[in-house]
Amino acid sequence: MGKIKVTIDYKPLEIEEGTTVLHAARQAGIGIPTLCYFQLHDMGIENNPGGCRICVVEIEGRRNLAPACVTVCTDGMVIKTNTIRVLNSRRTVLELILSNHPADCLICAKSGNCELQTLAHRLGVRQIAYQGEQSHFREDRSPSIIRDIDKCIMCRRCEMMCNEVQTVGALSAINRGFDSVVAPAFEQDLIKSPCTYCGQCVAVCPTGALTEIDHxxxxxxxxxxxxxxxxxxxxxxxxxxxxxxxxxxxxxxxxxxxxxxxxxxxxxxxxxxxxxxxxxxxxxxxxxxxxxxxxxxxxxxxxxxxxxxxxxxxxxxxxxxxxxxxxxxxxxxxxxxxxxxxxxxxxxxxxxxxxxxxxxxxxxxxxxxxxxxxxxxxxxxxxxxxxxxxxxxxxxxxxxxxxxxxxxxxxxxxxxxxxxxxxxxxxxxxxxxxxxxxxxxxxxxxxxxxxxxxxxxxxxxxxxxxxxxxxxxxxxxxxxxxxxxxxxxxxxxxxxxxxxxxxxxxxxxxxxxxxxxxxxxxxxxxxxxxxxxxxxxxxxxxxxxxxxxxxxxxxxxxxxxxxxxxxxxxxxxxxHTHYFDKSTVIEGTVDVENN
Amino acid sequence: MAYIKLVESSLKTIKDICASFGYRKGDLINVLHKVQGALGYLSAETQEAVAKELGISAATVYGVVSFYSFFTMKPKGNHPISICMGTACYVRGAEKVVNEFKKQLGVEIGETTEDGVFSLTCLRCVGACGLAPVVTVGEKVYGHVVPDGVEGILNEYK
The missing domain is CATH 3.40.50.1780 (Rossmann fold)
Structure with missing residues (x-):
């Protein structure tokens, strides 16, 4: 791979071809805020749906702001990560995410360790201009994990962990629009899914949507x-x-x-x-x-x-x-x-x-x-x-x-x-x-x-x-x-x-x-x-x-x-112990018409 | 082991359709389209069977089924009624037509009457905007439908 030159916040930089704006900025010591993006460097684990739009930046010559996590740098690109337009846009995006998020931070299990909370603090959100409709999903309590899906922001990190890294297949994004959430098949409880309770979904959830059962x-x-x-x-x-x-x-x-x-x-x-x-x-x-x-x-x-x-x-x-x-x-x-x-x-x-x-x-x-x-x-x-x-x-x-x-x-x-x-x-x-x-x-x-x-x-x-x-x-x-x-x-x-x-x-x-x-x-x-x-x-x-x-x-x-x-x-x-067959078997039954 | 029961002939239909697509995971939408065409709707058991055949998770299949409004998990009536809510039909009073169907049949959108005769859905544009508002019953298309005409349409199928 060749090298290309870009400028980020007036700082000239030489980077590997194929580098995203997010990673180029990190090399320059500029930490663009992210929310849905997730990576465990060197371990082959990356979530990059480009969905939340928190990481938007301004790129000279482009009309629209670009998400840094999925935009690949090109030679001569001039990027600005902290203009007034970027800052306002980022704050608006976050306010919209917060507009239908339960505001029970004081008693939330994730309080103090919540990436959404940290981001609201970092971006200086002091008021939420929008009031969104609240979802009211039922809480799912498995023997290990609690799913409080009203707090899901659809970053889809858990889905990536469950399907790509663990290949467990218990979770998927379901429904569309306002109703979309991450859930097991047919919106059943985790206990009825092939969930292994490895807890890797909990380990990467940025909010209080996935937490452990508290004993x-x-x-x-x-x-x-x-x-x-x-x-x-x-x-x-x-x-x-x-x-x-x-x-x-x-x-x-x-x-x-x-x-x-x-x-x-x-x-x-x-x-x-x-x-x-x-x-x-x-x-x-x-x-x-x-x-x-x-x-x-x-x-x-x-x-x-x-x-x-x-x-x-x-x-x-x-x-x-x-x-x-x-x-x-x-x-x-x-x-x-x-x-x-x-x-x-x-x-x-x-x-x-x-x-x-x-x-x-x-x-x-x-x-x-x-x-x-x-x-x-x-x-x-x-x-x-x-x-x-x-x-x-x-x-x-x-x-x-x-x-x-x-x-x-x-x-x-x-x-x-x-x-x-x-x-x-x-x-x-x-x-x-x-x-x-x-x-x-x-x-x-x-x-x-x-x-x-x-x-x-x-x-x-x-x-x-x-x-x-x-x-x-x-x-x-x-x-x-x-x-x-x-x-x-x-x-x-x-x-x-x-x-x-x-x-x-x-x-x-x-x-x-x-x-x-x-x-x-x-x-x-x-x-x-x-x-x-x-x-x-x-x-x-x-x-x-x-x-x-x-x-x-x-x-x-x-x-x-x-x-x-x-x-x-x-x-x-x-x-010593023994193990059970918990697989699902599809069984054909006799046609009613033939009886 | 957890057993999921499906009528043998339905299971065979699902297996044949998956085989006809070479069990390609990327053809999930096409497989579901065909299966719904053959079986009328996509029950949870049907989705489990499709997942098993294609070697993907039931959650993934349900994710697709719940995303696209074309797919349905409920059995349709013998005479599925679809009302177009596309822009042209909407501005020419489709909503009033919908309300009249709901009133006459006593069901909401997405539901089937208790006797299983009619089911009611909305769709987005059938490409006959000149006839707005448009209603289809099975394969038959009705144009310029007004609330007063709803009873007459239903009577054709009773």
Missing amino acids: TPEILRALADPTKTVVVQTAPAVRVALGEEFGMPVGTIVTGKMAASLRRLGFDYVFDTDFAADLTIMEEGTELLGRISAFLAGDKDVKLPILTSCCPGWVNFLEYNFPNMKDVPSTAKSPQQMFGAIAKTYFADKINVKREDLIVVSVMPCLAKKYECQRDEFKVDNDPDVNYSISTRELAALIKQANISFHELPDEDFDNPLGESSGAAPIFGVTGGVIEAAMRTAYELFTGQKLEKVDFIELRGLEGVRKATIKMGDQDIHIGIANGLGNARKLLEMVNKGEADFHAIEIMACPAGCIGGGGQPLHHGDSSIIKKRAAAIYEEDRNKPIRKSHENSYIIKLYEEFLGKPCNEKAHHLL
Whole structure:
């Protein structure tokens, strides 16, 4: 591509041919405001419908203003981004968008984090000259996500995420004109759609139209109930993002402050999902080795590749889209659910508390976890193993409500016996991490030799689909990794067509893995935030004295005291699950006329 | 598994039409046009079947069906009545004609009478502006329609 010359706000600039006005301006340090436009740079995610008209600019020689996000620069173009005409037009566009937007900013779940609100502030809108008709759609409350569609501004970011990035196909723009909104087919509720609850629509929604179900009131009630013992577990990706909610630099590791804040909130025991991640490796790693060993011994019926099963968004996706493969994933429950099962048996017995008096709360970077913990197969006598799952954002809200000065907290440790973890556990929070953790243990069990180099660099990275070969002794193990459900689809279609010879595949539903989850602090399209969280996850791993799951002394003790051996009958009963066919089948019925 | 039931002959019609377009996703509008022509309307079940055949989401199909006013999700009456609300017809009193049809049939625009005989829709210009206001019943075109003539038109089909 050649270079061309343009002038933006009297500033001459040389840019690559094909650059849009928006990106050319950014290169010149000029931040043209946008609303519907969305991009996660380097991650292949872009929403560019050119619909909202907030980014209009004046181009010399053109009669009409042009939207910067979809206008490609031409050689010699003279662009002005801040003339009185542009500023007035931009403000009018925004006033029109606001004219039928519910003005409940004071109590909106997105207040303070809303891109529409930020824009109104930035453009100095102090009055709205137009009064538009209000829409009155019913609120849709799924187990994970609330759709308050009166607040939809038709930026269509969620539609792009759901269809292009995740290929889930739960959402589409429907109707026309004033009635147009983004909704599931036939305007049904999300629960009746193929939604996986990955929450990526929530992660990119600029307004309060898509938010998570808020479980903080239930948790405050449980903490205040003297008859209940309340324990909490925190997922690996939470500790590298929670600090952002308190204005700390992105990538700050706040594990110690998080544990301290949970103790001050009144949780009786502050535990760690990382412990359950190590437990997952014991079960999933054993299953992986069992299948590979059987395959190498010539067993033709063994299901390979083994697919990881930690991610509930991915499990939902499999159940809807690849029901023919429902016997292929590892049967190991996710760390969240393994933790719940152990807490309500092994730990409840240890502290002599009845199951119904023990409340298990999880803090997750994820919205699909809310759905997962309510699945029937994870309940005993209608009592869920994990009672409530809250997001990183909800934990931050709880800490703020409880007057806890997060910055000033000391670093504290998790409680035992369910709080100890190896370095293999935190990396569950980033794409490639689960399989790396599994390989650290599988290698030693398979070869009987000590693994000297625990860092499998070849499994790391943020590309959507990755392949790597790991040597275990003389044996080559072929591994596939996908992050984002669209990428998972690509890998699975290769497997379905017999085009791939993987032994194991790791899948995480969210781009970059849990660090980019739907329950994390909002990144507003800044991919550097996700990269810094990934770096922090690996730092957390490096800082651990023990790096392999099977060396975690509390895991060893759990097997000695309670479970016996990995994948034995007791472990299967408590720590393994099965999957369902949730696909839609069109069935022909006999014609009425023929009866 | 979720089962969606469709009459076998309708399902075959849908499959044949999708096959005739080579299952091309880009031909969704044409497929829907043909399917509506064959089955009369596009039920939710029909849309699910089209989605499955073309390998796209039901939400995408519904997005298209709900966008274009030509597509309908309700069964039409035996005698579909369409009143032109294009500019020429509108200024020559089409709205009064619409109101008279609504009154006589007891239905709103987009609805079908309880006995299934008539359905009422509006459309934008049939290209016969010289005859404004224009009403069509099935394939038959009526020109220069006035509210007093509505009863006579309906009586032809009773």
